[in-house]
Amino acid sequence: MTTIYVDPSKKKEQIVKLSDGTFGLMKAEKQKSGIGYEFDFTSHMHPSFRIPHAPVNGDEETVHSIDGEQQFKIQWLSK
Template sequence: MTTIYVDPSKKKQQIVKLSDGSRGLMKAKKEKGGIAYEFDFYSHLHPSFIIPHAPVNGGIERVDSIDGQQQFKFQLN
């Protein structure tokens, strides 16, 4: 499982760090049901994904990709 470190004070966009040393970008997107959060990663180790809610400390997201399922845990800093 890979941990994504998120700064909760940055609501719209931020560069996030991962426990494996890679980085990515989290962007807030306006959706019909509210705000969704999109995660795009700079390396090809992890698939991009969207969650329909704000990241929750300790929350786990399971993401299906071409390489199989990956799990991400959020840690708010």
């Protein structure tokens, strides 16, 4: 499981660091049901994915891609 470190004070867009040392971008998107969030990663080791709600500390997301299943855990960035 790869951990995504998120700063909860940044609601619209931010660069996120992953537990394996790679980086990505988390950005808010307007959807019919409200605001969802998209995660795009600089490394090709991880597939992009969307969640239909604001990130929650401790949430685990399972993402299915052509390379198989990957699991991500969202963790608040401690200051």
